[in-house]
Amino acid sequence: MTHRQILEALSGLLLVLFVAMISSTIVSVALPQIIGALNGTQSQYTWVVTASLLAATASTPIWGKLADLFSKKTLLQVSIVIFLLGSLASGFAQNTGQLIAFRAFQGLGMGALQILVQVIIAAMIPPKERGKYNGYLGGVMAVATVGGPLLGGLIADTSWLGWRWCFFIAVPFTLIAFVLLHKTLKVTTVRRPDAKVDYAGATLIAAGVSLLLIWVTFVGGSFDWLSWQTAVMVGGAVIILALAVLVESRVKEPVVPLHIVRMRTPALAILASLAVGMAMFGGSVFLGQYFQIGRGYSPTEAGLLTIPMMFGVLVSSTISGRLISQSGRIKPYIVTGSIVLTVGFLCLSTIDHETSLVLIGGFMMLVGIGVGMSMQNLVLAIQNTVPLRELGAASGAITFFRSLGGTIGVSVLGAVLANQVATNIAEGLAKIGVKPTGSGTGSLNIAALPEPIKGIVRAAYGDATGHIFLISAGIAVVGVIAVLFLKPVKLRETVDLSEATKQEEPAPAR
Numbered sequence: 001m002t003h004r005q006i007l008e009a010l011s012g013l014l015l016v017l018f019v020a021m022i023s024s025t026i027v028s029v030a031l032p033q034i035i036g037a038l039n040g041t042q043s044q045y046t047w048v049v050t051a052s053l054l055a056a057t058a059s060t061p062i063w064g065k066l067a068d069l070f071s072k073k074t075l076l077q078v079s080i081v082i083f084l085l086g087s088l089a090s091g092f093a094q095n096t097g098q099l100i101a102f103r104a105f106q107g108l109g110m111g112a113l114q115i116l117v118q119v120i121i122a123a124m125i126p127p128k129e130r131g132k133y134n135g136y137l138g139g140v141m142a143v144a145t146v147g148g149p150l151l152g153g154l155i156a157d158t159s160w161l162g163w164r165w166c167f168f169i170a171v172p173f174t175l176i177a178f179v180l181l182h183k184t185l186k187v188t189t190v191r192r193p194d195a196k197v198d199y200a201g202a203t204l205i206a207a208g209v210s211l212l213l214i215w216v217t218f219v220g221g222s223f224d225w226l227s228w229q230t231a232v233m234v235g236g237a238v239i240i241l242a243l244a245v246l247v248e249s250r251v252k253e254p255v256v257p258l259h260i261v262r263m264r265t266p267a268l269a270i271l272a273s274l275a276v277g278m279a280m281f282g283g284s285v286f287l288g289q290y291f292q293i294g295r296g297y298s299p300t301e302a303g304l305l306t307i308p309m310m311f312g313v314l315v316s317s318t319i320s321g322r323l324i325s326q327s328g329r330i331k332p333y334i335v336t337g338s339i340v341l342t343v344g345f346l347c348l349s350t351i352d353h354e355t356s357l358v359l360i361g362g363f364m365m366l367v368g369i370g371v372g373m374s375m376q377n378l379v380l381a382i383q384n385t386v387p388l389r390e391l392g393a394a395s396g397a398i399t400f401f402r403s404l405g406g407t408i409g410v411s412v413l414g415a416v417l418a419n420q421v422a423t424n425i426a427e428g429l430a431k432i433g434v435k436p437t438g439s440g441t442g443s444l445n446i447a448a449l450p451e452p453i454k455g456i457v458r459a460a461y462g463d464a465t466g467h468i469f470l471i472s473a474g475i476a477v478v479g480v481i482a483v484l485f486l487k488p489v490k491l492r493e494t495v496d497l498s499e500a501t502k503q504e505e506p507a508p509a510r
Contacts, residue, residue: 005186006124010133012180013117014140016080019173020113021144023087023106024052026152026166030299032292033156034163040096045289048096050410051104054213056111057403058206061255063112064396065197067119069253073185076116077178083109084174091167115399120185122383122391129325137317137376149288149303156299198251204244205255209404212237216411256397260386265489266394268482269382270401272338275479276375277405278412278472286417286465287364294353294462308361312368320373324380328491334377334483341370342476349470353462374479375402384491409475413468420467424460429453 027034027048035045066075086106093099125133155165215233223229248254260266287309291302320333344366351360379398386394432452 006133008184009124009181009186010121010136012177012184013120014136015173015180016076016113016177017117017137018140018144019170019177020083020110021140022148022151022173023083023110023167023170024049024148026148026155026169030152030156030163030166032289033299034099034166035096037163038093038096038099044096044100045414047100048103050213050407050414051100052107052110053403053407053410054210055104055107056114057400057407058202058209059108060111060115060400060403061205061396062197062199062202063115064119064394064399065253065255067116067396068390069197072116072120072123073181075112076120076181076185079109079112079116080174080178080181081109082106083113084171085109087167087170087174091164111399111403115396118379118399119391119395122395133321136321149306150300151303153299153301153303198247198253198255201244201247201251201255204240204247208237208240208244209407211240213407213411216408216415219415256400257390257394260382260390260394261397263385264485265385265487266382266398268486269378270398272334272374272479272482273378273398273402274405275475275477275482276338276341276371276378277402278409278475286413286468290351290462290465294458294465296458305357305361306364309364309368312365312370313372314368316369316372317376318372320377324377324491329488330377330381330384330491331483331486331488333373334381334486335480337370337373337375337377338476338480338483339370340366341374342473342480344368344370345469345473345476349466349473351462351466351469353459370476374483378402378483380491381486381489384489409472413471416471417464417468420464421460424464425457428456428460432456 031045031048035041035048040048063075063079083106086102086109089102090099090106093102121133121137151169152166155161155169156163211233215230215237219225219230245258248256248258261270287306288299288302291297291305292299297305316337320337324330324333344363347363347366348360351363379395382394382398383391434453
């Protein structure tokens with residue numbers, strides 16, 4: 001493709017990626033108000049986020065594999081329709097149960113859009129040149145992440161719109177993206193009549209991961225860590241995932257190709273992405289809640305307060321992408337980004353309900369810089385090691401593990417936050433002579449509480465948030481260790497591997 005053709009197709013791809021990303025960031029700031037309006041609980045707050053992540057995670061390997069077997073353009077159009085229907089249904093939800101279910105359906109489309117955009121771009125552009133275009137991807141991600149909370153806060157604060165428009169607003173963007181891609185995207189499809197999708201493996205992976213996440217959500221609250229429920233859920237998840245590995249090792253067209261996962265660079269990139277996903281999604285998803293419930297700001301103000309982190313993502317992803325395209329070297333930027341991400345979370349672990357907003361902004365910027373330098377470049381690292389015929393499966397694998405990390409992170413940190421908040425509220429009430437009742441997982445409609453108790457609840461959320469960022473920092477350290485062992489490869493300048501090296505990893509750069 002010529003440069004002009006690439007840019008024309010890229011415009012539609014970036015718009016559809018923007019739509020997918022803004023759909024989650026719009027909700028992040030408005031979610032406390034949404035859950036309050038629907039009389040939801042802290043556990044349901046977490047599941048509104050987790051449901052879409054879980055659906056995206058479980059379906060990502062399937063979409064990636066389908067992209068290797070069938071028309072990438074058709075798959076992208078199907079995923080846009082799924083996302084559109086999910087957005088409309090979420091906007092019409094009447095209770096938190098419906099919202100969680102519709103968000104899960106929307107997550108199927110979100111996961112497909114994010115992986116298919118990466119696969120299509122990788123099929124058009126060689127890895128060495130892709131660093132520059134990854135800078136564009138990072139810019140779109142940053143704009144969506146900055147604009148999402150701002151737009152979501154503005155919608156939630158506008159009485160004649162209401163929070164439902166946080167979902168409806170995606171509809172016109174989605175339709176425009178569909179038309180653009182229909183006209184501009186030209187991707188060659190290699191049809192394979194003998195191709196088969198490993199639905200058994202995909203089902204087992206989804207079932208095992210879902211059972212594990214359900215356990216993470218309820219352990220420590222509904223039942224103890226050491227209990228028969230834990231034994232059944234964890235044991236069942238391990239058995240199911242072991243069966244999935246067995247199936248994947250025997251089928252002709254595995255959803256997650258084990259020979260790729262066993263290679264050094266993909267294995268380490270996947271481990272690092274798992275850690276980055278857990279730290280990033282798990283930590284950042286609760287920032288909107290911290291600013292609104294812990295500090296008392298409006299949704300719009302909370303959106304504005306997240307700008308430093310997104311500015312860090314925008315600057316670091318754009319600059320690092322261009323430097324990678326110039327030098328062809330990727331490891332130094334991934335290592336630096338992982339370290340900065342860890343430092344940022346360590347700094348955020350010190351915050352409470354009275355911490356200076358200037359300090360918090362600086363800490364968030366460090367997290368954004370770390371995410372911008374590491375997240376997308378880890379995908380580029382694994383794409384550089386596989387032949388074109390396995391590009392979708394490899395991209396799907398790393399995106400799957402990153403989303404899996406994010407889903408686990410949100411569930412684990414949400415459970416930790418809920419328990420810590422309950423403890424803090426009980427201690428605060430005891431100090432004013434009020435006997436606490438219930439489990440501390442009641443409605444998040446803080447505005448309905450009397451003033452003394454409202455202050456206690458705000459302080460409880462503000463002080464508890466630091467604990468989850470400390471856990472995020474610990475998880476991020478795993479990512480640092482993984483990327484330190486990456487080979488210092490030189491990015492190739494062709495879309496596909498040469499025949500001589502299709503089964504080998506790239507040689508280390510001198």
